[in-house]
Amino acid sequence: MAGSSGRRSPRVVLAVGVVLGLLYPIPLQWSGYTYFQTVGFLVLINAMLGVGWNVIGGWAGQFDFAPQVFFAIGAYTAAILFVHLGWSPWLGMLAGVLAAIGICALVTYPLTRLRGHYFAISTVAIWMIAQPIGATWEFINGSRGLFIPMQTGQGVLGSIASLQFVGRTKALGYYYVAFGLLAVALWLVHLVERGRLGFYFRAIRDDQEGAEGIGIPSRLYKVIARSITAAVFGAGGVLYGFWALAVFPEQVLDLNWSTLPIMATVVGGIGRLWGPVLGAFILIPISQIMSTTLGTGPLAGRGIDLIVYGIIIVLIAALRPTGILSLPWSRWARGLMRRRASARLVGRG
Amino acid sequence: MATLLEVRSVTKRFGGLVANKEVSLAISAGEIVGLIGPNGAGKTTLFNCVTGYTHADAGRIVFAGADITRARPERVSGLGIARTWQLVRTFGRMTVLENVVCGALKRHARVGEARARALRLLEFTGLASREDVVAANLTLADKKRLEIARALATEPRLLLLDEAMSGLTPAETAAAVELVRRIHGELGLALCVVEHVMEVVMPLSQRVVVLDDGEKIAEGPPAEVVRNDAVIKAYLGEHYRGRR
Numbered sequence: 406m407a408g409s410s411g412r413r414s415p416r417v418v419l420a421v422g423v424v425l426g427l428l429y430p431i432p433l434q435w436s437g438y439t440y441f442q443t444v445g446f447l448v449l450i451n452a453m454l455g456v457g458w459n460v461i462g463g464w465a466g467q468f469d470f471a472p473q474v475f476f477a478i479g480a481y482t483a484a485i486l487f488v489h490l491g492w493s494p495w496l497g498m499l500a501g502v503l504a505a506i507g508i509c510a511l512v513t514y515p516l517t518r519l520r521g522h523y524f525a526i527s528t529v530a531i532w533m534i535a536q537p538i539g540a541t542w543e544f545i546n547g548s549r550g551l552f553i554p555m556q557t558g559q560g561v562l563g564s565i566a567s568l569q570f571v572g573r574t575k576a577l578g579y580y581y582v583a584f585g586l587l588a589v590a591l592w593l594v595h596l597v598e599r600g601r602l603g604f605y606f607r608a609i610r611d612d613q614e615g616a617e618g619i620g621i622p623s624r625l626y627k628v629i630a631r632s633i634t635a636a637v638f639g640a641g642g643v644l645y646g647f648w649a650l651a652v653f654p655e656q657v658l659d660l661n662w663s664t665l666p667i668m669a670t671v672v673g674g675i676g677r678l679w680g681p682v683l684g685a686f687i688l689i690p691i692s693q694i695m696s697t698t699l700g701t702g703p704l705a706g707r708g709i710d711l712i713v714y715g716i717i718i719v720l721i722a723a724l725r726p727t728g729i730l731s732l733p734w735s736r737w738a739r740g741l742m743r744r745r746a747s748a749r750l751v752g753r754g
Numbered sequence: 755m756a757t758l759l760e761v762r763s764v765t766k767r768f769g770g771l772v773a774n775k776e777v778s779l780a781i782s783a784g785e786i787v788g789l790i791g792p793n794g795a796g797k798t799t800l801f802n803c804v805t806g807y808t809h810a811d812a813g814r815i816v817f818a819g820a821d822i823t824r825a826r827p828e829r830v831s832g833l834g835i836a837r838t839w840q841l842v843r844t845f846g847r848m849t850v851l852e853n854v855v856c857g858a859l860k861r862h863a864r865v866g867e868a869r870a871r872a873l874r875l876l877e878f879t880g881l882a883s884r885e886d887v888v889a890a891n892l893t894l895a896d897k898k899r900l901e902i903a904r905a906l907a908t909e910p911r912l913l914l915l916d917e918a919m920s921g922l923t924p925a926e927t928a929a930a931v932e933l934v935r936r937i938h939g940e941l942g943l944a945l946c947v948v949e950h951v952m953e954v955v956m957p958l959s960q961r962v963v964v965l966d967d968g969e970k971i972a973e974g975p976p977a978e979v980v981r982n983d984a985v986i987k988a989y990l991g992e993h994y995r996g997r998r
Contacts, residue, residue: 599865600865601859601863601865601868604848604852604855604856604859604865605856605859607845607848607852607856608845608848608856610847611844611845611846611847611848612843612844612846614807614827614839614843615839615843615844615845615901615904616845617807617826617827617828617831618805618827618831618836618837618839618843618905619831619836619856619857619860619904619907619908620827620828620831620832620857620860620908621828621856621860622826623828676847
């Protein structure tokens with residue numbers, strides 16, 4: 406009995422989470438104050454990126470500090486195809502994901518000769534190379550970037566098809582698209598984790614020589630892991646570009662597109678499917694709420710939100726380095742249920 | 755018996771140090787060969803050359819007709835050589851079952867099949883009760899046993915054991931020897947066993963190869979090798995001869 410409830414309870418939590426997630430923006434829509442819908446959008450997009458980063462960082466154990474390069478590649482690919490050729494953003498997303506995977510595979514293969522800190526440093530170097538390219542390449546308008554012309558006067562279906570939500574429904578529309586993309590990312594990464602890839606990634610993380618000794622080509626699987634991460638970041642970049650209606654280097658190559666997802670993953674639970682979701686749910690609202698509440702008061706502009714961030718990270722690193730999800734939640738839940746059951750018995754007696 | 759592995763005058767240098775000097779040896783299908791020698795004799799280097807973790811500077815290594823002199827470890831594994839390590843290399847954050855599943859996935863692409871195969875191997879190696887334990891929490895003896903199970907999961911024809919019994923208690927050593935005998939007897943694998951403990955390797959091996967200072971100094975049945983003067987001088991010492 407305890408075993409079956411142990412399996413069922415995560416599903417109940419998941420179902421409740423999905424329902425709450427789907428209902429969340431509706432009262433906000435009525436009230437007309439859509440700011441918290443945008444906060445929700447940022448939570449979801451960072452959660453999605455964290456879910457993607459978990460593949461290279463959590464399972465394959467390779468610290469990739471520059472996945473934002475693939476975020477930028479996705480955003481630019483879809484924006485160029487839309488602006489110059491009039492491609493649908495969804496086709497653009499497919500192209501952006503494929504471009505991110507292709508470039509990632511080409512760039513990452515040589516880097517996999519490096520291990521540990523050196524691999525991490527080399528990923529940062531790739532980001533540093535990407536910045537001047539983004540700022541000076543005339544084909545993508547250099548540092549001015551690309552502006553995505555706004556399309557107004559579409560119905561609901563038209564807005565979904567063109568990935569453009571304007572006016573009063575803007576925050577609402579992008580919230581649900583991000584929700585859907587996060588669900589897709591979770592599902593894909595779940596399949597990866599459960600399958601042969603997940604086993605091989607973790608084997609390489611735990612002992613690369615040991616993994617090679619049982620026939621796992623470690624370099625190939627590191628490339629595959631990072632390419633999956635790149636695919637998720639590519640899709641995220643497309644979504645963000647159309648939300649922002651602009652793609653320019655300083656924005657899509659911003660360091661925050663790696664630090665926030667990585668921090669969300671570490672805080673929530675690295676190497677756990679839902680870790681980044683929980684982490685983003687904690688970290689992003691704190692940052693947003695802090696910057697709006699303290700941003701106007703006497704403490705304005707002092708980066709209080711960043712200080713709180715720092716403190717949370719330090720606390721979790723010190724108290725629970727494997728993340729919040731690694732705490733014995735199911736045991737606590739079972740204990741709580743048992744206490745309630747015994748309380749009922751006592752009441753009856 | 756058909757020759758499975760053939761090492762032909764392999765030389766391996768690390769800078770000025772010659773770790774293996776024109777070492778030749780052959781292992782037939784279904785044979786147990788003991789590889790002995792004092793510390794630094796070049797036993798592990800030879801294993802590394804055979805399994806592709808390092809490559810010989812000269813000489814050739816042929817396994818089942820394929821030249822593997824310059825092959826990568828994953829190719830050597832695919833051809834049918836599995837190994838264990840002197841310092842264990844289990845996947846510490848994965849469970850015992852998951853460790854073995856990783857090995858089985860090479861021949862069974864579907865996780866379900868690999869899992870079934872892994873469970874049978876845990877049964878065979880006596881680790882079935884530990885299936886859900888995280889590998890880092892095992893005793894050394896069980897870690898070494900797990901490495902063997904994981905290696906067997908790749909379905910090799912030749913298993914190289916690098917000091918599978920070092921650091922074990924006498925009881926654990928006896929259990930490990932028993933396991934090696936069953937791998938040979940029931941699975942019919944060829945084995946090459948590097949070992950320091952003479953009492954273990956001598957009765958276990960059908961043939962013993964002795965390395966000293968990177969060179970092969972003797973080869974033959976255990977009973978002959980222990981009487982070989984060069985071997986006694988280099989490695990076994992007067993003590994062992996006295997006891998015969």
